[in-house]
Structures are given as C-alpha cells and as structure tokens.
Amino acid sequence: MNTYDLTQQEVAQILKNIPTHIVDGFCTPVFVFHYENAQRLIDDFVNRRDAMPTLLPAQFKFMLAKSGLDIAMNTLLEALQGVDIDKYAMYTAYLNGARFYEFDKTYLMYDEIKVKLTEINAALDFSIAELKTMWRAAAAF
Known part of the structure; x- marks a missing residue:
C-alpha cells in the first residue's frame, strides 16, 4: 500500500x-x-x-500554436457554431479554461475530436506520448 x-x-x-x-x-x-x-x-x-504540470494561459496557447492545433480547432469551432450551439459553447469554454484541467482531461477532448482534426490536417495525428512531450515543453515556456 x-x-x-x-x-x-x-x-x-x-x-x-x-x-x-x-x-x-x-x-x-x-x-x-x-x-x-x-x-x-x-x-x-x-x-x-x-x-503533468498545469499550464498558464500563455503556455497552453503556445502549445496549441506550436503544434498547429489552434488553426484546426478554430476551424472546427466555427463550423460547430452553426450546427450545435451547446457543444460550441462547451468546447469554447473548455479551451479558454483548459489551463485549469489536468492533462488527461485535455487528452480526452483531443481524442474525441481527433478524427475531425486529422481530416483538416493529417499532421495533427499525435500519440499520447507526443502530446505529453508538447505539454511538458509548453510548461517550460
């Protein structure tokens, strides 16, 4: 024990x-x-x-921008706004407050939309190990 x-x-x-x-x-x-x-x-x-450290707002935005996820997520959010306003509001609030979440919750969100992200850009297909590396690198920013 x-x-x-x-x-x-x-x-x-x-x-x-x-x-x-x-x-x-x-x-x-x-x-x-x-x-x-x-x-x-x-x-x-x-x-x-x-x-897995908790990221400050600038660190989290840095991680998204460095990986290219920010552009794809913004594209998805714009499309979602006209289709499902509840999910749009939930994801927008989540991204704005993501620095308060643990890595595993952020990863679950990524995993949920991964298929759509990779349709926008195949280079956004990250393994959990790659995402952890980016998370830690952003924490050092």
Missing part, C-alpha cells in the same frame, strides 16, 4: 474523479470499496499531479 501526504483539496479532487453512473436522471457515484481499486485511483491522481 502506498501512502501520500495529500491536502484536503487533493482528496476532494480524487473524490470528484470517482466514476459515476446515471440513475433516474441523477448522477450517482460508484463507490470504490475494493482496496486495490481505491489505491489505483489515488496513485493515478498523484502520478498525474507530479508528471
């Missing part, structure tokens, strides 16, 4: 990341009673926190 010195805020963050499922329209947590599962959840949080 690994032990960590976590703040109350970090423990709250771990609890927010517990998987949930929808029951009668309400989001209900799936509680982790199994020690190995609970340990994996905590280990994943600590490893992410240590490995």
Whole structure:
C-alpha cells in the first residue's frame, strides 16, 4: 500500500474523479470499496499531479500554436457554431479554461475530436506520448 501526504483539496479532487453512473436522471457515484481499486485511483491522481504540470494561459496557447492545433480547432469551432450551439459553447469554454484541467482531461477532448482534426490536417495525428512531450515543453515556456 502506498501512502501520500495529500491536502484536503487533493482528496476532494480524487473524490470528484470517482466514476459515476446515471440513475433516474441523477448522477450517482460508484463507490470504490475494493482496496486495490481505491489505491489505483489515488496513485493515478498523484502520478498525474507530479508528471503533468498545469499550464498558464500563455503556455497552453503556445502549445496549441506550436503544434498547429489552434488553426484546426478554430476551424472546427466555427463550423460547430452553426450546427450545435451547446457543444460550441462547451468546447469554447473548455479551451479558454483548459489551463485549469489536468492533462488527461485535455487528452480526452483531443481524442474525441481527433478524427475531425486529422481530416483538416493529417499532421495533427499525435500519440499520447507526443502530446505529453508538447505539454511538458509548453510548461517550460
């Protein structure tokens, strides 16, 4: 068993990341009673926190611009605005606040729109390792 010195805020963050499922329209947590599962959840949080820095706004924009993702994402957002205003608002807000998110959440967003991004520019097909490298490089900016 690994032990960590976590703040109350970090423990709250771990609890927010517990998987949930929808029951009668309400989001209900799936509680982790199994020690190995609970340990994996905590280990994943600590490893992410240590490995992938939170980026400042300029750093995040730098990463997007250096990789070429900014142009493709802007193209997608413009097209989405006329089709699905809810998703447009969600993605725009996400990109504007992405510096507050962990790498894994940013990667999930990238993975969700990867097919459309690569249709715009095939060079935007990045592996998770390549994205981690860009994230860390932007943090040093």
